[in-house]
Amino acid sequence: MxxxxxxxxxxxxxxxxxxxxxxxxxxxxxxxxxxxxxxxxxxxxxxxxxSKDTLVEAYLRRRDARWLRDLAQYVDTYDSPEQRILAVFDWLFLWFSEQEFRGCGFINSFGELGATSQTVADIAKAHKDAFRRYLADLVAVADAPAWLTDQLVLLAEGAMTTAAISGTPEPARHAKDAARTLLRAAHADVVTAA
Amino acid sequence: MxxxxxxxxxxxxxxxxxxxxxxxxxxxxxxxxxxxxxxxxxxxxxxxxxSKDTLVEAYLRRRDARWLRDLAQYVDTYDSPEQRILAVFDWLFLWFSEQEFRGCGFINSFGELGATSQTVADIAKAHKDAFRRYLADLVAVADAPAWLTDQLVLLAEGAMTTAAISGTPEPARHAKDAARTLLRAAHADVVTAA
DNA sequence: ACCGTAGGAGAACGACCGTTTTCGAGAATG
DNA sequence: CATTCTCGAAAACGGTCGTTCTCCTACGGT
Missing domain, CATH: 1.10.10.60 (Homeodomain-like)
Incomplete structure (x- = not known):
């Protein structure tokens, strides 16, 4: 019982x-x-x-699923399409602030084993693709042009590695600032094209 | 002879x-x-x-120096402050296009050994700091506000990891596009403040 | 009470790694 | 030619790792 x-x-x-x-x-x-x-x-x-390989694979797959689920859960507490995009970077800030934060587990695994293990390389790639697809959805809902997605991906990935190596969560704030600017420019672009 | x-x-x-x-x-x-x-x-x-540790340290230090020297050499083929900033991303594109490109050696080393070896962690941090200082100089010469530096760092770092995992050099182009937008916004910001 | 079985603790095994040592071939010196 | 020294090839050493095996305990069914 x-x-x-x-x-x-x-x-x-x-x-x-x-x-x-x-x-x-x-x-x-x-x-x-x-x-x-x-x-x-x-x-x-x-x-x-x-084998250890299967355990590593299971570790990566579970972390992949949970990471994206947690991100989506946080974003879902916001309503406006623009705020949902910016919320991604707020969530990153919370993540970077965790005591045990050591960068993106998939970037780390890829750097360590990507050249040796095709499986690890594939899982890392799939994780980043899924993240990109998620951002693409947020961008589409905000009526922003698709190229904004690629730029937001860069900001997020750059924030992860910079926060990991520097040891502070500040890069998330800088990424959010940049995202705001790029979002405004994207909207202006849409208006101009119309 | x-x-x-x-x-x-x-x-x-x-x-x-x-x-x-x-x-x-x-x-x-x-x-x-x-x-x-x-x-x-x-x-x-x-x-x-x-020892292997000293060899690893020598490897990282030599790569650090050469990487920044090569970047600066490429940037020096441009004159205008704005073009020099954007040239950074052109150089990244060339780097990402190399056959042997496997991401940033310092991000990789940090992910693999940063938690175990303080030396490796320190060298990676020093490398990223030096890169940031270099960008800060370019930004200062372009009369752009200092916060642009942090945003450009994120674009560059994000491009490195995204290019590594995805296997294409395209992220450099997206980073350059974003950099152009942020640079414009930064100049507008300076004009507004004046 | 007895036997069979499952399950846990840890020894054992083979491979590999960082590092040191041995050994033998050749060059240099008298 | 004899001696010494240098230096490269590879064996050896101690440790660790992934994986398997052994043994022992404890419990369930009859």
Whole structure:
């Protein structure tokens, strides 16, 4: 009845793996560290994920889904199309401000393993494509020209890496300022073309 | 007299190390691979660089200096302050178009080792700071407000990671377009304030 | 109470990595 | 020619990693 541990074994493994992989990098984390952090014995660990590669893949896929879901949830608290676009950068600021923030897990994984593992490279690419599609929707709803999407992507990606390396969340503010300017220019462009 | 190999041993090691570290990631490359690629025996290799860590540090420092020197050289072929700013993104396009382009070596190294090695983290931060200072100079000469610098940094960094993961140099064009818009807005801002 | 089985803790194994050492071939010196 | 020294090729060493295996405990069914 009263489940003290509401998590399933798979979740406990993934939680530990995510914290370690994201926090220290994938190659720096051994299966033994995941075993210790999760409390799941090595035998069960390999019954659940038959290899480290599959565990890495599961870590990336789960993080991908949750990241985009959290972003969309935050954006959904705003109504106006323009505010929804700018809210993306507010959410980035909150993310960058987290204690454990260490940059984008997909950029990091790609830099570390993209040349070695086609799977990791594909997942990173798919994640960035999904993010771009999400921004494209926001841009379309705001009646802004499609090229604004590519520019907003650059601001967001640049903010992630700059915030990670510099260690401050400020890049999110600068990105938001730039996004506001570009959004205004995009609207002016539409008006001019009409 | 007629030196068939004009390079010194240290240069041959660094050339091999750079190609391998940048192309495959640092942890994925063993000292034996560097020995094979450089043709320098392991003994001499360790006489020149007493540990892998020092070799990694030398790789990053040399790449840092050369990267900024090459960028400045390209920018110096332009005269007008505005064109010099935009030339940064033209140079990025050329860089992204290289066959061996695998993203920014410092972002990659930071993602892979930034949490483990303070030295790597510091070098990456110093590299990005130097890049920011260079842009700040270009911005100052163009009589644009200082906040434009931060926005241009984001565009450049975002273009690097997006180009790396997507595999096309196009993000450089989008960044240049956005930079043009932001530059115009910045000038308008200065005029308004005056 | 007994046996069979599942499951956990950790040893074991083979591969690899960073680093050091050995060894032998050749050049330099008397 | 004998001796010493240099230096490159590769073996060796200690450690770690991903993965498997062994053993032991504890429990369920009869």
């Amino acid at each position: 009263s489940e003290v541990e509401p998590e399933t074994t798979e979740q406990r493994i993934l939680d530990a793996a995510e914290e370690l992989f994201y926090g220290r990098g994938i190659q720096s984390v051994g299966m033994d560290a995941i075993r210790t952090a999760s409390g799941v014995p090595l035998k069960r660990l390999y019954q659940t994920f038959p | 007629s030196e068939v190999e004009p390079e010194t041993t240290e240069q041959r090691i660094l050339d091999a190390a750079e190609e391998l570290f940048y192309g495959r990631g640092i942890q994925s490359v063993g000292m034996d691979a560097i020995r094979t690629a450089s043709g320098v025996p392991l003994k001499r290799l360790y006489q020149t660089f007493p």
